[in-house]
Amino acid sequence: MVEASGKKQVDLTVELGRVRLANPVMTASGTCGYAFELKDFVDLSRIGGFVTKSITLEGREGNLPQRTFETASGMLNSIGLANVGLERFLAEKVPLLEKMTVPVFVNVAGRSLEDYVAVSEKLSGIEAISGLEINVSCPNVKVGGITFGVDPAATAELVGAIRKRCPETYLIVKLTPNVTDITVTARAAVEAGADALSLVNTFTGMAIDVEKRQPVLGGRTGGLSGPAIRPIAVHMVSRVYREVAQTAGVPIIGMGGICCAHDALEFIIAGASAVAVGTNVLVDPGCLVRIMEGIGDYLVAHDMKTVKELVGCLEGV
Amino acid sequence: MKNDAPNPDNFVRRGEFVAKIVEQRPLFGKNNISLNLEVTDKAAVCFAKAKPGQFVNLACRDLNEYRCPTPLLRRPFSIAGIFSDSAASKPVSGNDLENSSQVGSSEKLYLQIIYSVIGPGTNWLAQRNPGEQINLLGPLGNGFTLPESKDAKVILVGGGVGLPPLYFLADRLAGQGYRDIVAVAGARGREEFACEFALDKYEEEKPLEKQLVLQQFARSNTSSIIATDDGSMGYHGNVVEAWREFLVGNEGWAEAEVFACGPGGMLKAVAAFAREKVNPCQVCMEAYMACGIGVCQSCVVAMKAGAADEGESKKYKLTCVNGPVFDAEKVDWNS
Numbered sequence: 010m011v012e013a014s015g016k017k018q019v020d021l022t023v024e025l026g027r028v029r030l031a032n033p034v035m036t037a038s039g040t041c042g043y044a045f046e047l048k049d050f051v052d053l054s055r056i057g058g059f060v061t062k063s064i065t066l067e068g069r070e071g072n073l074p075q076r077t078f079e080t081a082s083g084m085l086n087s088i089g090l091a092n093v094g095l096e097r098f099l100a101e102k103v104p105l106l107e108k109m110t111v112p113v114f115v116n117v118a119g120r121s122l123e124d125y126v127a128v129s130e131k132l133s134g135i136e137a138i139s140g141l142e143i144n145v146s147c148p149n150v151k152v153g154g155i156t157f158g159v160d161p162a163a164t165a166e167l168v169g170a171i172r173k174r175c176p177e178t179y180l181i182v183k184l185t186p187n188v189t190d191i192t193v194t195a196r197a198a199v200e201a202g203a204d205a206l207s208l209v210n211t212f213t214g215m216a217i218d219v220e221k222r223q224p225v226l227g228g229r230t231g232g233l234s235g236p237a238i239r240p241i242a243v244h245m246v247s248r249v250y251r252e253v254a255q256t257a258g259v260p261i262i263g264m265g266g267i268c269c270a271h272d273a274l275e276f277i278i279a280g281a282s283a284v285a286v287g288t289n290v291l292v293d294p295g296c297l298v299r300i301m302e303g304i305g306d307y308l309v310a311h312d313m314k315t316v317k318e319l320v321g322c323l324e325g326v
Numbered sequence: 327m328k329n330d331a332p333n334p335d336n337f338v339r340r341g342e343f344v345a346k347i348v349e350q351r352p353l354f355g356k357n358n359i360s361l362n363l364e365v366t367d368k369a370a371v372c373f374a375k376a377k378p379g380q381f382v383n384l385a386c387r388d389l390n391e392y393r394c395p396t397p398l399l400r401r402p403f404s405i406a407g408i409f410s411d412s413a414a415s416k417p418v419s420g421n422d423l424e425n426s427s428q429v430g431s432s433e434k435l436y437l438q439i440i441y442s443v444i445g446p447g448t449n450w451l452a453q454r455n456p457g458e459q460i461n462l463l464g465p466l467g468n469g470f471t472l473p474e475s476k477d478a479k480v481i482l483v484g485g486g487v488g489l490p491p492l493y494f495l496a497d498r499l500a501g502q503g504y505r506d507i508v509a510v511a512g513a514r515g516r517e518e519f520a521c522e523f524a525l526d527k528y529e530e531e532k533p534l535e536k537q538l539v540l541q542q543f544a545r546s547n548t549s550s551i552i553a554t555d556d557g558s559m560g561y562h563g564n565v566v567e568a569w570r571e572f573l574v575g576n577e578g579w580a581e582a583e584v585f586a587c588g589p590g591g592m593l594k595a596v597a598a599f600a601r602e603k604v605n606p607c608q609v610c611m612e613a614y615m616a617c618g619i620g621v622c623q624s625c626v627v628a629m630k631a632g633a634a635d636e637g638e639s640k641k642y643k644l645t646c647v648n649g650p651v652f653d654a655e656k657v658d659w660n661s
Contacts, residue, residue: 039622039623040617040621040622041621042620042621046619046620046621047619047621049338049339049340049341049619050341050342050463050619062621062623068639068640070639070640070641070642071623071626071639071642074613074614074624074625074626075614075624076614076623076624076625076626077614077615077616077622077624078614079397079398079399079616081396082394082395082396082398083398084398084399084616086616086622086624088622088623088624091623091626091639091642092638093638093639097638235398236392236395236398268392268395269392271392272392288398290617290621291399291616291617291621291622292385292389292395292398292399292400292616292617293342293385293389293461294342294619295342296389
């Protein structure tokens, strides 16, 4: 129970299937490092869950700079899954994650189905890791990533293969919005064994330097995130909840431009059981705790006792 | 690794703070402003230990404005000076660096930030008035490492908006007892100097223009050589040419330690000349940055083969946490 404003107590706990979070506010992969990088700026014991940056089988240097570019109410990034690779992650980062007091989810990416399965197998059964977030939606790598996420058959094959080799592992599948109908890939992931869905990853975009007549980003295209994408993300969560997830009993982690409690509430009302904050963590890490507190304040103001009552309560759709 | 070790007992050395604007003062040149910020309590303790070369990441908007968060990202600014009084006349010497009790919890410190108004972030900043508050993250990054010997000759080489961290470095060097410091300050033209000019009392025989020195260096008794690409002020030429000319007749300065900050092309030329002269050289670099705290992985600088091996990448270092100050010999200037 969390004390919100005044003396009223509200229950912010959420159950993402068999994983329980003390509150619905998580970090989004790629915006909070491997473990405690943000500790000087936010109390990481007060967030609902922590999602690491993407881990691949081999370490990756990432894309050529320039890697980010600010846009109207948003940001393009083309980092290219820069990470230390599985071996160093296990040796150097997992011991840090053991000290994390909230549930930890490791984001997994790869070039091939075999890569994803190998990384997922190695990370399964580690006590410090509550689950894996399978990234089938990174738009910034030439091979793998989003190619698995735009084709429902490929999504199903990949998730099915990981599920088969890691039957006990809690699997979140992170969906790309760069598809004609996100409910199709959502359904494919659920039928292949996903325990939860996270949506949405970034939208592929491009910024052009008109003097040079070249793309601004070293990776040419990038993923658009931030408040600019929020209404589209909210709509996608709403559709996936009503058309796939609600019936299947699979929780959604909603994300896309969340900056404040109001934004998070939109996603929750649309059908997300939890939310993740990405771009705004880069700007204002402390917002994670304020969003959690703001959700509590909303519950008090609306005479509600639990955040669960809010999930998917959208009317008039 | 030392940056992310999760030790709760760690001394707090950086954080998210609110600073109060004490003054915004136009400087010489076009659209250059000196911003004086007051920090208190924990922020004062952290900034008392800040090193030249470190920076702050300023929110150039009201962070509580969510409907139109423009500009979305923070803007990084080098620290141009840290003072114990609001008149910016008493630089923090750095002698108390290892003794946090020197700055009590109730004390105040004053940060100087020098910026040019160029985009939406700096435009917003320029419109703020004394008394208003600004949210910042800092002090961030790693600063310059001072020469081991206080007898070392020190050459500071700065270009355009790269000058401010060298003002702070000159303050700190003087405060620590280094005596032989020369600054070479360059810009494309006179309008681009982010500083104030003063008459050099020691050089009264020179024609008027030559008597000018940068006040921000003069405050630490650091003499300065002015150079402009277009010849509109001081030496007609770039900073490396001015530095080369200075060495003629000042052969004792051929062995020096070099500290530089400026645009990439300038730093590359400075690094090459320092290498030619076998001078140790530290460069303070700039990169497009989102978070400033090591999580977004945007602000990479390519390192020479083998130079980045101890970090998380074999090829890149992050400007925000591994830098912004790097050993010029380790940077891959041809990338």
